[in-house]
Amino acid sequence: MPTPTAPTPSARVQVVAAVIIHDAAVLTCRRKPGRSAAGLWEFPGGKVERAEEPDAALRREIREELGVDIQVGRLLLRETTRVGDLEIDLACYECTLSAAAPTASIDHDLLVWQPLARLDELDW
Numbered sequence: 722m723p724t725p726t727a728p729t730p731s732a733r734v735q736v737v738a739a740v741i742i743h744d745a746a747v748l749t750c751r752r753k754p755g756r757s758a759a760g761l762w763e764f765p766g767g768k769v770e771r772a773e774e775p776d777a778a779l780r781r782e783i784r785e786e787l788g789v790d791i792q793v794g795r796l797l798l799r800e801t802t803r804v805g806d807l808e809i810d811l812a813c814y815e816c817t818l819s820a821a822a823p824t825a826s827i828d829h830d831l832l833v834w835q836p837l838a839r840l841d842e843l844d845w
Contacts, residue, residue, distance in 0.1 A: 733808045737779040738766035739816040740797055746836050748822075749843060750786075750829035762843040764813060765826070775812055783816075787823035787832075791816045 741748040741764075750765050752758045767782035769775055776793040783791050794815040802809045826832060835843065 732806060733810060735769040735775070735810045736766065736812070737769055737775050737782065738764040738811065738813045739779055739783055739791055739793075740764050740813050741791065741816045741818060742837070743818070743822070743834065746834040747840065749833050749835045749840070750826055751831040751833075753828060753830045756828060760844070762845050765829070766813075776814070779814060779816070786826050786828050788825070789821065789823045790819035792819055 739748075748765065749762050751762050752760060754760070765783055765786050766779055767786070769778040773781075779793050780791060783789060794817065796812060797815050798811075798813040800811055802811065822834075823832060
């Protein structure tokens with residue numbers, strides 16, 4: 722009789738995203754060709770490193786990706802999504818720019834201030 726095996730635990734990644742709103746529009750970013758999820762739209766952000774607080778991770782990721790500083794506000798949404806064996810714990814925070822708006826990104830080929838009422842038109 723075969724011995725039952727314990728299920729393999731899935732990897733869990735904590736991810737943070739910045740929902741930067743200005744004048745009834747939100748900053749949306751399209752993933753560059755050659756990157757995972759290329760051509761899809763997202764809010765900028767990234768992975769939380771071990772022993773890093775989510776707000777610190779979000780400020781670091783936005784500085785790395787977009788070259789700008791942000792102020793992290795309230796949590797807007799938190800949900801978990803499974804992609805294969807990977808469990809993604811996504812937290813989206815309302816953020817404001819500390820200075821000028823970004824003009825380029827290391828991870829995205831297009832940055833668009835999308836009207837809030839038209840967010841559902843993008844391929845996320």
